[in-house]
Amino acid sequence: MTTPPQTAEELEKAVRRPDxxxxxxxxxxxxxxxxxxxxxxSALGLDVSLDRLLSAPGDILALVLNLAQxxxxxxxxxxxxxxxxxxxxxxxIGTMIGATLSFPLAFLAAKNVSSPWVTNPVxxxxxxxxAVPELLVAVALIPVTGLGPWTGTLALGIHSxxxxxxxxxxxxxxxxxxPVEAVAAVGGGPIARMRFAVVPQVMPNxxxxxxxxxxxxxxxxxxxxxxxxxxxxxxxxxxxxxRDYGRAGTVLFLTIFAVIVVDTxxxxxxxxxxxxxxxxxxxxAFIAAPAWxxxxxxxxxxxxxxxxxxxxxxxxxxxxxxxxx
Numbered sequence: 001m002t003t004p005p006q007t008a009e010e011l012e013k014a015v016r017r018p019d020x021x022x023x024x025x026x027x028x029x030x031x032x033x034x035x036x037x038x039x040x041x042s043a044l045g046l047d048v049s050l051d052r053l054l055s056a057p058g059d060i061l062a063l064v065l066n067l068a069q070x071x072x073x074x075x076x077x078x079x080x081x082x083x084x085x086x087x088x089x090x091x092x093i094g095t096m097i098g099a100t101l102s103f104p105l106a107f108l109a110a111k112n113v114s115s116p117w118v119t120n121p122v123x124x125x126x127x128x129x130x131a132v133p134e135l136l137v138a139v140a141l142i143p144v145t146g147l148g149p150w151t152g153t154l155a156l157g158i159h160s161x162x163x164x165x166x167x168x169x170x171x172x173x174x175x176x177x178x179p180v181e182a183v184a185a186v187g188g189g190p191i192a193r194m195r196f197a198v199v200p201q202v203m204p205n206x207x208x209x210x211x212x213x214x215x216x217x218x219x220x221x222x223x224x225x226x227x228x229x230x231x232x233x234x235x236x237x238x239x240x241x242x243r244d245y246g247r248a249g250t251v252l253f254l255t256i257f258a259v260i261v262v263d264t265x266x267x268x269x270x271x272x273x274x275x276x277x278x279x280x281x282x283x284x285a286f287i288a289a290p291a292w293x294x295x296x297x298x299x300x301x302x303x304x305x306x307x308x309x310x311x312x313x314x315x316x317x318x319x320x321x322x323x324x325x
Contacts, residue, residue, distance in 0.1 A: 063245075070249035072310075074317035080235060080251045081311065084258055087231035090152045090224075091217035097153070098160020099210045105161065106168030106206075113172060113198060123169075129162030134220050138229040149230025156217045156224070167209045168202070175201045208270040215266055218259055257307060 070076075108114050109122040138155035145151045179197035188196065225233020232255055239248040272279060280288065286297055 066245035067249040067252060069246060070253045071244075071246035072250065072314070074314045076247050076250045077254070077311060077314040078317075080232070080247070080254050081315065083225075083232040083235045083251070084254050086149055087221040087225065087233075087255070088218060088258070088262070090149050090221040090231050091156060091214055094153045094156025094217050094221070095160055095210060095214040097157030098164050098213065101157075102161045102164035102168060103206070105165045106172055107194065107198075109165060109169035110172035112175070112177070113194065122165075126162045126165040126169075129158060130166060131162075132159070134159045134224060135227065138224050138227060142228070147228035152221055152224040152229035152231055155229060156220055159220075160213055160217065164206075164209060164213055168206050171202045171205045171209075172198060204273045207273050211266045211270050211273075215259075215263055218262060222255060261304070 105122055105126065108118050109126060111119050114122075134155045137158050138151050141151045141154055145154060175198055179201065180193050183193045183197045221231040222233045222236070225231035225235070226237050228234060232251055236248055236251045239245075239251060268279065279285075286294060289297065
């Protein structure tokens with residue numbers, strides 16, 4: 001049996017911290033240099049002067065303050081709102097193209113339902129599609145389809161094929177093999193196994209991915225508009241080019257409002273699809289919420305209703321166009 005320490009020296013030796021690993025300090029310095037070195041090198045390669053770096057926060061603040069005063073006239077809203085809706089249409093049709101074409105490719109890319117001779121080429125095809133950003137796809141399509149929303153729609157649809165195909169194939173690879181074996185045991189062929197054993201397991205997650213991709217495509221469609229591929233981006237660039245910050249703020253304001261509404265609805269739909277349980281409705285959630293949350297919900301609902309009414313009034317207002325001599 002070990003004798004417990006009696007003196008202060010013995011007690012200090014007993015509770016002394018173990019020695020640090022021999023190479024720990026060198027490893028920390030090496031990791032720090034590997035991380036900080038490329039950052040410094042990249043910053044030097046940007047050719048940004050110290051004066052511009054110090055003045056950047058003030059310039060950004062001035063731009064934000066200018067954009068925070070949107071032009072809410074009927075003419076500005078009637079000009080910007082159709083472009084916002086065009087971005088939503090581009091995102092929706094692009095998502096439908098990607099979902100339709102990626103669904104069969106996902107089964108071909110899943111290792112547990114396809115042979116390696118088919119899986120590997122399809123996976124590389126999806127990787128190649130996913131490696132090219134939507135912006136470059138749109139630039140490549142402009143000589144073929146021209147400027148306009150159709151170019152942005154095709155660019156989003158093509159890029160969505162790679163992303164949704166990859167995500168959907170991973171969902172298929174994670175299925176429970178029990179139902180597949182049960183269908184095979186009663187004589188079901190490959191099509192029957194897919195239809196009755198695989199699809200019911202994967203559709204909730206795949207539908208959730210489709211909705212999530214739609215949210216991403218809404219933001220991407222705004223960027224594609226900057227190169228003339230339709231959507232709200234073209235209107236925003238046009239207003240910023242002429243330094244009309246009020247109209248540009250209107251574009252941003254309407255875009256942010258519409259995206260928040262769509263994201264809220266889409267997130268609720270995705271939770272419903274994945275969980276399989278119906279969430280409480282707005283009235284039930286309001287009744288069950290504490291008092292402070294009820295106040296926030298009332299303020300939010302009032303703001304949304306007021307915004308919808310205001311936009312409806314502005315859209316119904318007759319705008320007199322001024323023709324300059």
